[in-house]
Amino acid sequence: MTSESETTASASAAAVNVRVEGLRKRADFLAAARARVAHSRGFVLQARKREAEGPARIGFTCSKKVGNAVARNRAKRRLREVARLDLPGNARPGWDYVxxxxxxxxxxxxxxxxxxxLQQALCEVHS
Incomplete structure (x- = not known):
C-alpha cells in the first residue's frame, strides 16, 4: 500500500514533466546553433526558444572528431540516455535542444x- 503523501508526491512530479520529441530537420539544428550555448566537460548544449509553442524537442550529434562510427554511436547513446532521464523534468515547452x-x-x-x-547546462541556457 502506498501512503497518501507518496501518491501526492508522485502525482506532482508527473505534472512537472514536459513531453520531449526528436529534432529532425537540419534547419532546426542550425537555428539552435545560432542561439544559446552551454559548455560542459562531456558535451555542448545548444538551446533556443521557438516562436511556436509545443513540446520540447531534442537532437543529438557527434562529428567525426569524436572518433569512428562505433565511438560516435556510443557517445550518442550516452547522450540520449542522459536526456531521457533528465530532460522531461528540466526542459521547457517550446524549446529546441541539441x-x-x-x-x-x-x-x-x-x-x-x-x-x-546537463542539469547545470539547462539552468545556464534558461537564465
Missing amino acids: LIGRRGATASLDFQQMRHD
Whole structure:
C-alpha cells in the first residue's frame, strides 16, 4: 500500500514533466546553433526558444572528431540516455535542444557527472 503523501508526491512530479520529441530537420539544428550555448566537460548544449509553442524537442550529434562510427554511436547513446532521464523534468515547452558529443569525454566521463552537467547546462541556457 502506498501512503497518501507518496501518491501526492508522485502525482506532482508527473505534472512537472514536459513531453520531449526528436529534432529532425537540419534547419532546426542550425537555428539552435545560432542561439544559446552551454559548455560542459562531456558535451555542448545548444538551446533556443521557438516562436511556436509545443513540446520540447531534442537532437543529438557527434562529428567525426569524436572518433569512428562505433565511438560516435556510443557517445550518442550516452547522450540520449542522459536526456531521457533528465530532460522531461528540466526542459521547457517550446524549446529546441541539441546535445553535441565531445572527443574523448562523452564516451568516458562518469555517467552521474554527465547528468549533473546537463542539469547545470539547462539552468545556464534558461537564465
